[in-house]
Amino acid sequence: MAVPTTAPVPAHGATTDGQADRDLLQHLVLDFRQMREFAETPWVFTRGEGVRIQDDTGKWYLDGLSGVFVNSLGYGNERVLAAAFNQLNELHFAPPLHGTTKPAIELAERLRRLAPAVMHGAHGIEQEGQGGGVAVKLLSGGSEATEAAMKLARQYHKNAGHPRKYKIIARYGGYHGGTLGALSATGSWERKSVFEPLVAGFLHHHPPRVLRELFGELGKTLSDAECGIVSARLVERTIEAEDPETVAAVIVEPISISSAGFTVPPPEYYQALRRICDQHDVLLIYDEIITGFGRLGEWFGADYFGVAPDLLCCGKGMGGGYAPLAAVLIADRVWQAFLANPEERKEFHHGHTFAGNPVACAVGAAAIDEIEARGLLANARRRGAYLRGRLESFRRRYPQMIADVRGAGLLQGFEYDPALYPKSSKPGKRFEALARERGLIARCGDEFVVFAPPLVVTRDELDEMLAIAAECLAHLPG
Ligand SMILES: Cc1ncc(COP(=O)(O)O)c(C=O)c1O
Structure with a gap:
C-alpha cells in the first residue's frame, strides 16, 4: 500500500502549541503515563489504514505493535466494519x-x-x-x-x-x-x-x-x-x-x-x-x-x-x-x-x-x-519466521549489543546485552524515541524491543519496519 497522502487534520483541542491545549492534555488521564510530560510532547492519532496509523501532524507510522497486540487485522478491515x-x-x-x-x-x-x-x-x-x-x-x-x-x-x-x-x-x-x-x-x-x-x-x-x-x-x-x-x-x-x-x-x-x-x-x-x-x-x-x-x-x-x-x-x-x-x-x-x-x-x-x-x-x-x-495463521507463521531471521541477522551484526532474540509466530523481539546496557540505561526507551522519529511503533521495555505487527502484514511492510529498526540500532550506541 502506498503511504496515504491525505492532508493532516489536527485533532480539535489537541494541537501541540498553546497553553490551553497543554492544560487540557494534563487533565486527560492516560494509562501508566506522567501527563505533565505527555502534555509537552503529545501524540494524538487521527486515522489508520492497513498497517499504518497517522497522527494529527499528518505523519504516518508503521504499526509494528498492532496498537498494543490488538489490531491483528490492520486498520479499516471491510468485513469487520x-x-x-x-x-x-x-x-x-x-x-x-x-x-x-x-x-x-x-x-x-x-x-x-x-x-x-x-x-x-x-x-x-x-x-x-x-x-x-x-x-x-x-x-x-x-x-x-x-x-x-x-x-x-x-x-x-x-x-x-x-x-x-x-x-x-x-x-x-x-x-x-x-x-x-x-x-x-x-x-x-x-x-x-x-x-x-x-x-x-x-x-x-x-x-x-x-x-x-x-x-x-x-x-x-x-x-x-x-x-x-x-x-x-x-x-x-x-x-x-x-x-x-x-x-x-x-x-x-x-x-x-x-x-x-x-x-x-x-x-x-x-x-x-x-x-x-x-x-x-x-x-x-x-x-x-x-x-x-x-x-x-x-x-x-x-x-x-x-x-x-x-x-x-x-x-x-x-x-x-x-x-x-x-x-x-x-x-x-x-x-x-x-x-x-x-x-x-x-x-x-x-x-x-x-x-x-x-x-x-x-x-x-x-x-x-x-x-x-485469508489464512492469517499461516501468514503469521511465514512472516514471523522471516521477522525472526532478520532479527537474528541484527544480532550477528551487533553481537555485543543484542544478547538474545526470541519469540514465536508474529511476536518476536530481542534483548539488549545487560553488560553493555544495564537496565538503568533504558536502551529500549531510547530505541522507542528513535523509532518514533523515523515512523515506527514497537513495544520497547527497559531492556527489550518486541515486534507484533498485524497478522495481515506483507513482507514489504516488514522490510520497511526492519529498515527503520536497523537505523535505530545503528544510532543507539553512545
Ligand atoms: C497478558 C495480559 N493479560 C491481561 C491484560 C489486561 O487486559 P486489558 O488491558 O484489556 O484489561 C493485558 C493487557 O495488556 C495483558 O497483556
Missing part, C-alpha cells in the same frame, strides 16, 4: 439479565470450534460433537477475563466440595490486568506497589529464565528444558508447602511481555506444570490476552505449546480492536460443576453490563471469519 455497522443497525444492546443475542451465540459456537484441541481431549472430556467441548464466558476486556477466570477457579472448587482451595499462584514478571484481583496476580512491583495491600491469597514463582541467570556460568550449561522443569518443580514445592488443599489455580501467560521483561518458556515447563496441577487438583489458567487469536501462528498458545489449560483467557486481538471483546474458555470438566438446580446456587456469580454485547460479538465472529478466509 460491515459486521459492526449491520449489527449496530439491527440491535446494539439487549437486556443482559434476561437473555442473550444471536451474535453472542454465533461467536460462542465459533469459539467452541476453535478452542484448543488439547482442551477437549486432555482430561477425559468428551470430544466435540459428542456433547462435550468448552463453555464460553464472553467479556469486554483482558482484566475482566483474568478476573473471571480466577473467580471461576475459586468457585469451581467450592462447587466441587473443596471450599478451602482459594490460593492462586502466578509468575513474577507476568501481567494480568489493572483491576485489583488481576493486579494481585501480576508479578511486577512497578504496576502494583502503590495500590498495596492487594487481594489476599496470591503467591508468585520465578520464570525459567531467572534460574539460568541465578546460576551464572553454570546456568549457561543448563538447557531451556531443564530450567523450565526446575521452575515448574518449584511451583510444586510451593503448592506442597502451602497445603494443596488451599491452592485453587496457577495462572501464567504462555509468553509474557511486561515492564518486567519478555519471557518465552520451553514446552517442558508447561508439560510439567500440567502434570503438577493434575496431581494436586489445581486448575491451570492460561492468560492468552496477547498470545491468543493467531499471534503465535496458531489460534492459541495452548496449541503452540501443545499443553491444555483448564481455563483460557483471551481478549485484545479477538475483536481486532474494532470493539472491546474478551472471553474465558472453560474446559467441560470444570463447567460441569456449575450446572445444577437453581436452589443449589452453583451458577457462576459474576457479570458485567457489556459482557456479550451484540456489536462486539458480531465483530468477534467477523474477525474469526477474516482470519480463516
Whole structure:
C-alpha cells in the first residue's frame, strides 16, 4: 500500500502549541503515563489504514505493535466494519439479565470450534460433537477475563466440595490486568506497589529464565528444558508447602511481555506444570490476552505449546480492536460443576453490563471469519519466521549489543546485552524515541524491543519496519 497522502487534520483541542491545549492534555488521564510530560510532547492519532496509523501532524507510522497486540487485522478491515455497522443497525444492546443475542451465540459456537484441541481431549472430556467441548464466558476486556477466570477457579472448587482451595499462584514478571484481583496476580512491583495491600491469597514463582541467570556460568550449561522443569518443580514445592488443599489455580501467560521483561518458556515447563496441577487438583489458567487469536501462528498458545489449560483467557486481538471483546474458555470438566438446580446456587456469580454485547460479538465472529478466509495463521507463521531471521541477522551484526532474540509466530523481539546496557540505561526507551522519529511503533521495555505487527502484514511492510529498526540500532550506541 502506498503511504496515504491525505492532508493532516489536527485533532480539535489537541494541537501541540498553546497553553490551553497543554492544560487540557494534563487533565486527560492516560494509562501508566506522567501527563505533565505527555502534555509537552503529545501524540494524538487521527486515522489508520492497513498497517499504518497517522497522527494529527499528518505523519504516518508503521504499526509494528498492532496498537498494543490488538489490531491483528490492520486498520479499516471491510468485513469487520460491515459486521459492526449491520449489527449496530439491527440491535446494539439487549437486556443482559434476561437473555442473550444471536451474535453472542454465533461467536460462542465459533469459539467452541476453535478452542484448543488439547482442551477437549486432555482430561477425559468428551470430544466435540459428542456433547462435550468448552463453555464460553464472553467479556469486554483482558482484566475482566483474568478476573473471571480466577473467580471461576475459586468457585469451581467450592462447587466441587473443596471450599478451602482459594490460593492462586502466578509468575513474577507476568501481567494480568489493572483491576485489583488481576493486579494481585501480576508479578511486577512497578504496576502494583502503590495500590498495596492487594487481594489476599496470591503467591508468585520465578520464570525459567531467572534460574539460568541465578546460576551464572553454570546456568549457561543448563538447557531451556531443564530450567523450565526446575521452575515448574518449584511451583510444586510451593503448592506442597502451602497445603494443596488451599491452592485453587496457577495462572501464567504462555509468553509474557511486561515492564518486567519478555519471557518465552520451553514446552517442558508447561508439560510439567500440567502434570503438577493434575496431581494436586489445581486448575491451570492460561492468560492468552496477547498470545491468543493467531499471534503465535496458531489460534492459541495452548496449541503452540501443545499443553491444555483448564481455563483460557483471551481478549485484545479477538475483536481486532474494532470493539472491546474478551472471553474465558472453560474446559467441560470444570463447567460441569456449575450446572445444577437453581436452589443449589452453583451458577457462576459474576457479570458485567457489556459482557456479550451484540456489536462486539458480531465483530468477534467477523474477525474469526477474516482470519480463516485469508489464512492469517499461516501468514503469521511465514512472516514471523522471516521477522525472526532478520532479527537474528541484527544480532550477528551487533553481537555485543543484542544478547538474545526470541519469540514465536508474529511476536518476536530481542534483548539488549545487560553488560553493555544495564537496565538503568533504558536502551529500549531510547530505541522507542528513535523509532518514533523515523515512523515506527514497537513495544520497547527497559531492556527489550518486541515486534507484533498485524497478522495481515506483507513482507514489504516488514522490510520497511526492519529498515527503520536497523537505523535505530545503528544510532543507539553512545
Ligand atoms: C497478558 C495480559 N493479560 C491481561 C491484560 C489486561 O487486559 P486489558 O488491558 O484489556 O484489561 C493485558 C493487557 O495488556 C495483558 O497483556
